[in-house]
Amino acid sequence: MKNMFDKIEESAKFINSKIKNKPEIGLILGSGLGVLADEIENPVKINYSDIPNFPVSTVEGHDGCLVIGTLQGKEVVAMKGRFHYYEGYSQQETTFPVRVMKSLGVDKLIVTNAAGGSNKNFKPGNLMLIKDHINFSGNNPLMGPNDNRLGDRFPDMSSAYSPKYLDLVRDCAKELNIELKEGVYMFFSGPTYETPAEVKLAQILGADAVGMSTAPEVIVASHSKMDVIGISCITNMAAGILDQPLNHEEVIETTTRVKSEFLSLVKNIVEKL
Numbered sequence: 408m409k410n411m412f413d414k415i416e417e418s419a420k421f422i423n424s425k426i427k428n429k430p431e432i433g434l435i436l437g438s439g440l441g442v443l444a445d446e447i448e449n450p451v452k453i454n455y456s457d458i459p460n461f462p463v464s465t466v467e468g469h470d471g472c473l474v475i476g477t478l479q480g481k482e483v484v485a486m487k488g489r490f491h492y493y494e495g496y497s498q499q500e501t502t503f504p505v506r507v508m509k510s511l512g513v514d515k516l517i518v519t520n521a522a523g524g525s526n527k528n529f530k531p532g533n534l535m536l537i538k539d540h541i542n543f544s545g546n547n548p549l550m551g552p553n554d555n556r557l558g559d560r561f562p563d564m565s566s567a568y569s570p571k572y573l574d575l576v577r578d579c580a581k582e583l584n585i586e587l588k589e590g591v592y593m594f595f596s597g598p599t600y601e602t603p604a605e606v607k608l609a610q611i612l613g614a615d616a617v618g619m620s621t622a623p624e625v626i627v628a629s630h631s632k633m634d635v636i637g638i639s640c641i642t643n644m645a646a647g648i649l650d651q652p653l654n655h656e657e658v659i660e661t662t663t664r665v666k667s668e669f670l671s672l673v674k675n676i677v678e679k680l
């Protein structure tokens with residue numbers, strides 16, 4: 408049986424055979440935010456289902472793809488669609504593409520998501536710069552034997568969200584006149600949205616936003632010694648904050664509404680990286 412290192416190399420070799428330029432920036436595009444991939448110039452698109460060793464999607468019509476090309480003059484590889492823990496993949500599986508990006512030469516990763524606001528000062532439509540996270544899933548993508556070629560057994564997480572890029576993102580937002588909140592992202596496994604009691608717990612623990620992704624990918628990016636920028640789109644307030652039920656339609660509606668702000672912010676960041 409092939410070990411993970413060999414699988415990563417095999418996937419990267421396949422991708423490399425289809426592209427001319429090495430990507431240096433990785434983009435993981437969350438729910439409804441995949442439109443950014445459509446702005447990539449001279450794109451090479453590769454369906455996840457065609458890449459050896461990529462997780463197999465079980466949901467019909469939801470096949471994602473890598474889009475590799477130029478954005479704001481930089482060589483990027485974007486994941487249009489990601490693998491979620493709530494879909495039943497292991498955290499090792501959901502983060503496999505991050506390992507492949509690293510193998511392709513990516514050392515800067517921008518991770519985005521749609522999230523619920525647990526901070527009462529937030530409003531749906533706000534963008535939030537992720538300063539730190541809480542992995543509340545009871546699992547970790549690094550569980551199991553450690554391959555020292557991939558990273559350390561006990562990775563430091565004290566600056567998982569690259570301090571040197573926090574100011575860069577703040578400057579980009581300021582330049583574009585975009586209101587940018589900041590805070591801690593708390594990863595729940597999903598697929599249920601949180602109960603009001605769980606949201607209260609999140610608030611007590613210091614979380615400003617709650618969501619179902621990102622933390623595993625950022626853990627693996629840290630393990631891989633990549634510099635990470637995280638941005639949440641606050642699509643709705645979390646349960647119990649407003650007197651209204653949550654639904655996926657609101658998540659979609661809000662991402663549609665703030666798409667242009669999100670696009671210009673991330674493009675500006677890519678340009679300055």
Ligand code: 6GU
Nearest residue numbers: 521522523617618619645
């Ligand atoms: Cl309220 N919770 C979680 N876990 N994920 C979300 C969300 C809430 N809103 C958008 N994504």
